[in-house]
Amino acid sequence: AAGVIQSPRHLIKEKRETATLKCYPIPRHDTVYWYQQGPGQDPQFLISFYEKMQSDKGSIPDRFSAQQFSDYHSELNMSSLELGDSALYFCASSLRQGAYGYTFGSGTRLTVV
Amino acid sequence: GIQVEQSPPDLILQEGANSTLRCNFSDSVNNLQWFHQNPWGQLINLFYIPSGTKQNGRLSATTVATERYSLLYISSSQTTDSGVYFCAQYSGTYKYIFGTGTRLKVLA
Numbered sequence: 001a002a003g004v005i006q007s008p009r010h011l012i013k014e015k016r017e018t019a020t021l022k023c024y025p026i027p028r029h030d031t032v033y034w035y036q037q038g039p040g041q042d043p044q045f046l047i048s049f050y051e052k053m054q055s056d057k058g059s060i061p062d063r064f065s066a067q068q069f070s071d072y073h074s075e076l077n078m079s080s081l082e083l084g085d086s087a088l089y090f091c092a093s094s095l096r097q098g099a100y101g102y103t104f105g106s107g108t109r110l111t112v113v
Numbered sequence: 114g115i116q117v118e119q120s121p122p123d124l125i126l127q128e129g130a131n132s133t134l135r136c137n138f139s140d141s142v143n144n145l146q147w148f149h150q151n152p153w154g155q156l157i158n159l160f161y162i163p164s165g166t167k168q169n170g171r172l173s174a175t176t177v178a179t180e181r182y183s184l185l186y187i188s189s190s191q192t193t194d195s196g197v198y199f200c201a202q203y204s205g206t207y208k209y210i211f212g213t214g215t216r217l218k219v220l221a
Contacts, residue, residue: 033208042199042211043156056208088154098207101146101161107154 002026004093004105012111013081021076021108025093031055032074033102034066037088049074081112115140117202117212124217126190134185134215136200144203145176147185150214151196159185159198190219 005024013019025032031050035043045058049068060066063081068074078085088109092102116139126132138145147159160167160174162183167174171190176183187194197216201209 031207042213045208045210048208050207058208090156098144098203098209101144101158102201102209103158104148104156107156109154 004091004103006089006091006105006108008108009106010109010111012113014113015081015083017081017112019078019081019110021078021089021091021110023074023076023091023093023105025072025074025091026103029093029095029103030072031094031096031098032068032072033092033094033098034060034074034076035090035092035104037090037107039087043088043090046076078110083112086110086112115202115204115210117200117210119198119200119212119215121215122213124215126217126219128190128192128219128221130190130219131186131188132190132217134187134198134217136183136185136212138181138183138200138202140202141178141181144209145183146201146203146209147174147183148199148201149194149196150199156199187217190217192219192221195219 033048034046037043046060048056052068066076088107090107092104118137144163149157162176164178171188173186197214201211
């Protein structure tokens with residue numbers, strides 16, 4: 001069965017650089033979510049999109065932005081990267097805004113040096 | 114807001130032992146999921162279980178929505194069961210709120 005695809009799997013950036021993470025949801029899933037997981041922490045919700053419109057926003061820094069495109073894939077853009085942005089970034093997708101559960105991608109491990 | 118608490122925070126088992134992980138949530142549950150995060154960081158769905166009991170091989174889960182808790186049972190544990198187990202509760206704003214996790218290590 002198709003899963004949630006995230007790219008890249010690993011990314012190393014320098015401070016103040018920009019990074020773009022991509023997420024391709026399971027076919028026919030209409031909702032995409034982004035989570036950030038710091039070392040030793042639980043995943044923290046960043047932002048979600050339902051039918052290409054932002055549906056909810058969590059603790060996402062102003063330096064971060066995201067969107068969902070017409071083909072339902074989503075991109076998380078992070079600018080002016082800081083050392084504290086080093087984390088695992090997960091994308092998840094679902095039907096009907098999570099009413100029947102999420103499926104997560106394998107994550108992107110971002111390291112800011 | 115919703116609070117999800119898990120216990121124990123850490124657990125060390127000998128291979129072959131059984132264990133029970135607990136998830137308490139602060140609000141009425143609509144949906145609840147259990148995930149396993151393996152040592153490589155992947156988050157794997159275990160159960161979607163808003164109520165009742167489900168089983169999948171050596172794993173089973175029970176949610177008692179009226180008492181606001183869920184249990185994950187691992188029987189005959191194996192070293193590949195090591196990792197972090199998260200429960201996550203569906204909030205009213207269309208997202209799941211994660212608990213702090215139980216870190217499990219199974220020794221050979």
